[in-house]
Amino acid sequence: MAFLRGAEQMGADLRVWERGGEPVAIGMLDGSEVLRISVAPEVAQDHAVAEGIAADLTQPATDLFAGDDAVVEARGATVLRRILKSAGLDR
Secondary structure, X not given: OHHHHOHHHHHHHEEEEEEOOEEEEEEEEEOOOEEEEEEOHHHOOOHHHXXXXXXXXXXXXXXXXXXXXXXEEOOOXXXXXXXXXXXXXXX
């Protein structure tokens, strides 16, 4: 579906988080309110990785979400989900 919106929009909707130069999580904005994140299994419970992703998502300068009803879906990443839930982003 992102293909129909063009490569430029797909690039704007894509987020990649790295640790030591290696990707550890990838997120794709679904519309303007939902960010679906997949975290590498080996770091799914890593608190430092979760804190880094959460910090990136909750900074006002990120300007990732269009409205106030933003939701982040991060299945299996319980540490990240707990942090995001406390910030009001995970449901």
